[in-house]
Amino acid sequence: MTSLKTKVIHGGISTDRTTGAVSVPIYQTSTYKQNGLGQPKEYEYSRSGNPTRHALEELIADLEGGVQGFAFSSGLAGIHAVLSLFSTGDHIILADDVYGGTFRLMDKVLTKTGIIYDLVDLSNLEDLKAAFKAETKAVYFETPSNPLLKVLDIKEISSIAKAHNALTLVDNTFATPYLQQPIALGADIVLHSATKYLGGHSDVVAGLVTTNSNELASEIGFLQNSIGAVLGPQDSWLVQRGIKTLALRMEAHSANAQKIAEFLEASQAVSKVYYPGLVNHEGHEIAKKQMTAFGGMISFELTDENAVKNFVENLRYFTLAESLGGVESLIEVPAVMTHASIPKELREEIGIKDGLIRLSVGVEALEDLLTDLKEALEKE
Numbered sequence: 001m002t003s004l005k006t007k008v009i010h011g012g013i014s015t016d017r018t019t020g021a022v023s024v025p026i027y028q029t030s031t032y033k034q035n036g037l038g039q040p041k042e043y044e045y046s047r048s049g050n051p052t053r054h055a056l057e058e059l060i061a062d063l064e065g066g067v068q069g070f071a072f073s074s075g076l077a078g079i080h081a082v083l084s085l086f087s088t089g090d091h092i093i094l095a096d097d098v099y100g101g102t103f104r105l106m107d108k109v110l111t112k113t114g115i116i117y118d119l120v121d122l123s124n125l126e127d128l129k130a131a132f133k134a135e136t137k138a139v140y141f142e143t144p145s146n147p148l149l150k151v152l153d154i155k156e157i158s159s160i161a162k163a164h165n166a167l168t169l170v171d172n173t174f175a176t177p178y179l180q181q182p183i184a185l186g187a188d189i190v191l192h193s194a195t196k197y198l199g200g201h202s203d204v205v206a207g208l209v210t211t212n213s214n215e216l217a218s219e220i221g222f223l224q225n226s227i228g229a230v231l232g233p234q235d236s237w238l239v240q241r242g243i244k245t246l247a248l249r250m251e252a253h254s255a256n257a258q259k260i261a262e263f264l265e266a267s268q269a270v271s272k273v274y275y276p277g278l279v280n281h282e283g284h285e286i287a288k289k290q291m292t293a294f295g296g297m298i299s300f301e302l303t304d305e306n307a308v309k310n311f312v313e314n315l316r317y318f319t320l321a322e323s324l325g326g327v328e329s330l331i332e333v334p335a336v337m338t339h340a341s342i343p344k345e346l347r348e349e350i351g352i353k354d355g356l357i358r359l360s361v362g363v364e365a366l367e368d369l370l371t372d373l374k375e376a377l378e379k380e
Contacts, residue, residue, distance in 0.1 A: 004063065004178055005247040012059030012069075024055040026237045048225050052233035056208070056240045060198075063177040063243075064190050066210030068217040070224050071236055075173065075193025076101050077229035078207030080109075082169060082189055084223050085216075086137050088114030093131050093166075095122045095141035096350045097148050100339035102140075102171070119350075122152050123283065125160065132164045142171040143180075144287070147299045147334040147358045148351055149274040151283025154290055158186025167216075173197070173325070178250045180291045183212045189220075196325030197296075200242040200249055204235045249327065252363040253296030259366055260359070260373065261298050269307075269377040274299040297324060298359040299334075305355035308333060312357065314376040317368055324360035329369060332358050 002010075015022050027050055032043045043049045057069035072078040079102055086092065094106060096119040106117050120131045122141050139161045143152040158168040170182040173193045182190045192198055194206035211217050224230060231239070254277075261275035276287035277294030287294055302308055312320050318331040334340075335347055335354045342352070361369065 007063055008178065008246045009244050011062035012057075013055035014059075024052055024237065024240060026233045027051045028233055046233070047228055047230055050230075050233050050236070052240075053231055053236040056231070056236045059240060059243060060177075060192070060194075060208045061210045064172070064210045065181060065183045066190065066212060066217075067214055068210065068221070070209045070220055071194075071231035071239070072207035072209065072224065073229045073231055073235075074205050075191070075195060075207040076105060077227075078191055078193075078209045079171075080105060081220060081223045081227055081229070082191060082209055083110055083115070083140075084227065085219055086110075086115050089135055090115055090137040091133050091135040092117040093120050093122075093128065093136060093139045094118065095145060095150075095152065096120060097145045097150060097352065098140070098142055098171070099146045100334075100341040103339075104341040119346075121350075122157060123150055125153075125156060128157065128160055132166070136164060136166050138167040138169055140169040140171075142174065144174045144276055144283075144295060144297065146174065146297075147274075147339065147356060149174075149276055149281070149283075149297060149299055151276050151281070151287045151291075153286050154180075154182050154185040154187055158188075162186070174295055174297050175291055176246060176250055178246050179254070179293050179295060183210070185290060188212055189216060194239045195323060197250065197253075198243055198246065198325075199239050200245065200326060201238075202323065202326035202328065204238040204242070206231050206235050206239050208239075249363060250296070251293065253361055254293035256363065256366050256369060257296045257298055257359075257361040258294060260361055260369060263370055263373065264298070264300050267377060269303055270300050271303045272301045296361045298361060300357055300359075301353060301355055302357070305353070308355045308357060310379065311376050314379050315372050317362075317364055317372045318359065324358075326360070327363050329362035329364060330360040334358055 030046050034040045053071050056071050061069035094117045161168045167188040169189045170187040171191045173196050176197045189211045192208040194208045258277045264270045265273045275298045312331050318329045321330050322337050
């Protein structure tokens with residue numbers, strides 16, 4: 001079996017079959033000459049299919065073990081297309097600490113179509129079992145989750161969902177296929193904000209989806225073409241180029257994050273650290289079972305919540321910005337930034353405090369990142 005470290009470079013369609021170019025070209029075209037009336041070639045219009053996008057779609061399917069891939073103009077566009085599989089009256093079980101944009105899409109947009117949802121703590125499998133209704137069609141979650149790094153048991157949740165004839169939808173953005181394989185663990189559909197680790201350089205916005213089912217692939221493909229939020233060829237090329245270094249980057253992100261999490265855990269200025277690689281993290285044992293490393297995301301709380309603003313503004317190498325997964329280190333405050341769309345009462349109920357800080361640990365020299373954090377903490 002081919003190693004994932006090799007697949008990220010040679011998987012999917014990695015060369016141009018027409019010219020032999022070792023980098024798939026950017027096919028910057030909207031339409032294609034047909035052989036005759038009613039006789040299109042493989043491609044006819046770039047919303048429906050484009051060779052550069054197709055190469056990326058084949059790559060994500062290959063990396064995740066799916067039957068077909070789909071590239072969208074953003075992660076949320078991909079989520080929207082997948083959730084459009086469901087109809088009025090369908091019930092979705094949604095993990096209680098999903099990304100704020102996912103919550104907003106479900107709560108403010110999809111409920112208008114008659115889709116029903118419940119927020120459930122999926123780390124409690126008894127709560128999950130109790131949440132199923134006759135109308136339940138899917139369980140949707142992230143693992144590790146954003147921003148509390150909650151680790152959910154993909155195999156167990158998928159098994160429970162299947163027993164209720166429901167689909168399992170897993171957002172694999174934080175782990176990437178290099179660290180975690182949801183389809184192999186029983187998931188039906190895997191989603192990514194490819195803006196993050198897959199692109200890896202903070203220069204593209206994209207979403208990727210794949211599935212284990214030809215029937216679901218046909219439905220998602222129809223929705224992708226009908227809704228039309230497809231990824232353009234330039235951005236498809238950027239994501240494919242980014243994926244070529246995914247293995248190297250994820251190993252570096254994970255190694256840096258482990259040391260930084262241990263540093264923060266030992267600091268008197270920090271009251272709590274959320275990182276799957278820490279032995280006392282609630283989901284550590286599950287993470288060891290289903291991940292090959294623990295990733296580059298850390299969340300933590302300062303002992304003095306009032307010091308958060310000064311701390312995040314006093315850093316040199318951790319840039320105060322939304323998003324994550326680039327080669328550079330980023331820092332943000334979820335309650336003010338990425339999760340502001342979730343009502344305060346609900347945020348606090350699920351553990352996203354106003355003072356929670358999230359780090360996207362980059363691949364810079366570890367000693368520089370540690371010094372940066374240490375100096376900013378000492379200024380408080």
